[in-house]
Amino acid sequence: MSSSWPLWEVFVRGKRGLNHVHVGSLHAPDAEMALRNARDVYTRRNEGVSIWVVKADDITASSPDEKDPFFAPSGDKVYRHPTFYAIPEDVPHL
Amino acid sequence: MADELDLAFERTVRSEARIEPRDWMPDGYRNTLIRQIAQHAHSEIIGMQPEGNWISRAPSLRRKAILLAKVQDEAGHGLYLYSATETLGADRTDLTVKLIEGRQKYSSIFNYPTLTFADMGVIGWLVDGAAICNQVPLCRTSYGPYARAMIRICKEESFHQRQGYELLMTMMSGTQAQRDMVQDAVNRWWWPSLMMFGPPDAESSNTEQSMAWRIKRNTNDELRQKFVDMSVPQAAHLGVTFPDPELRWNEERGHHDFGQPDWDEFWQVVKGNGVCNAQRIAHRRKAHEDGAWVREAAEAHAARQVSKEAKMIGQSA
Ligand SMILES: [Fe+2]
Ligand SMILES: [Fe+2]
Numbered sequence: 407m408s409s410s411w412p413l414w415e416v417f418v419r420g421k422r423g424l425n426h427v428h429v430g431s432l433h434a435p436d437a438e439m440a441l442r443n444a445r446d447v448y449t450r451r452n453e454g455v456s457i458w459v460v461k462a463d464d465i466t467a468s469s470p471d472e473k474d475p476f477f478a479p480s481g482d483k484v485y486r487h488p489t490f491y492a493i494p495e496d497v498p499h500l
Numbered sequence: 501m502a503d504e505l506d507l508a509f510e511r512t513v514r515s516e517a518r519i520e521p522r523d524w525m526p527d528g529y530r531n532t533l534i535r536q537i538a539q540h541a542h543s544e545i546i547g548m549q550p551e552g553n554w555i556s557r558a559p560s561l562r563r564k565a566i567l568l569a570k571v572q573d574e575a576g577h578g579l580y581l582y583s584a585t586e587t588l589g590a591d592r593t594d595l596t597v598k599l600i601e602g603r604q605k606y607s608s609i610f611n612y613p614t615l616t617f618a619d620m621g622v623i624g625w626l627v628d629g630a631a632i633c634n635q636v637p638l639c640r641t642s643y644g645p646y647a648r649a650m651i652r653i654c655k656e657e658s659f660h661q662r663q664g665y666e667l668l669m670t671m672m673s674g675t676q677a678q679r680d681m682v683q684d685a686v687n688r689w690w691w692p693s694l695m696m697f698g699p700p701d702a703e704s705s706n707t708e709q710s711m712a713w714r715i716k717r718n719t720n721d722e723l724r725q726k727f728v729d730m731s732v733p734q735a736a737h738l739g740v741t742f743p744d745p746e747l748r749w750n751e752e753r754g755h756h757d758f759g760q761p762d763w764d765e766f767w768q769v770v771k772g773n774g775v776c777n778a779q780r781i782a783h784r785r786k787a788h789e790d791g792a793w794v795r796e797a798a799e800a801h802a803a804r805q806v807s808k809e810a811k812m813i814g815q816s817a
Contacts, residue, residue, distance in 0.1 A: 410799065411795070411798075411799065413586065429652075430579075430580055430583045430584075430645075430648075430649070431583045431586060431587075432579065432583065433592060434798075435795075435798040435799045435801065435802035436798075436801075436802035436805060439798060439802075446576075447576050447579050447580075450569075450572070450573070450656075451656075467522065469522055
């Protein structure tokens, strides 16, 4: 039965120069079949130039519950953003 | 703690942000979504049958290729939606079993037979048209994976509706017999299409809670009205009429008045007594059971590849 086929998450690169983006999932017995099925299910209209399939079990995700503490380290580092720096308006190209 | 989670959930929904799979959500929200998305997925899958019926008898290679592509899209729509249910903890095979055992529903429209090739045009125009009316607001539904599936689906539906309308325009420019065939198909599909929006608001038990959770964005009657208003000028352009003596423009409301479908018939079809209910389920069951050996063979092949690789690694060590 198909429920014993593992679940694969599918990522598609829309065109050259873009990142792969998650588009959905599917069940398949192995990676090769997952790739073929992903082509038929998620790219029937040239939506992609490249597909990744990853076993859902192999993905480690942060949990939304721990969102605040997990992303906190970036919260207080305002100096990572260009707007942190005051530059006189008459300095060009900066 | 539960209250706090509940509050956070409510706040997210009210702020028009999306609920995502690993978020906490009330059980009722999860179960309503699984039921609604599964029913929607089943409709896409069962919906392949009325049109699949005509693929081998399409009048030209062009029409055949179009019909094949459309039916293949419907399969894709079913798969996007099953994929969304799995993010809620549902199991795809379990849902299929529930469908073929009659424990979950699909849209009653697919229990009507497709008698002539004009039905292929009318289904694209009216049935996919009604589906689009239902689905466009669902692109803003509160559950992220469902909303994203709906965006993909809506993009593809516009081809479905246009090919249907174009097919009908072609037939309407043919012989009188062909024009009669189109009008006959419109007469048969108009009322079932209006039923696709569900029972009147006063009798729709789930609407209120679903609107509060922002799963549903418009009531059944609002969407039905919108569909009628959109369809009337399209019918006029085509040169067909709808079989409703009460249908007329109401200047004051700025909308068309129209009659009510036969809701007794609707409930009969929902209960399983439509013309094609038994046939649709039997066909789906047969496809599922006939496919069992393919699923098992693919699994056996995958297992053997894994053990072959393991052996090769063993030898090289
Ligand atoms: Fe569809
Ligand atoms: Fe469609």
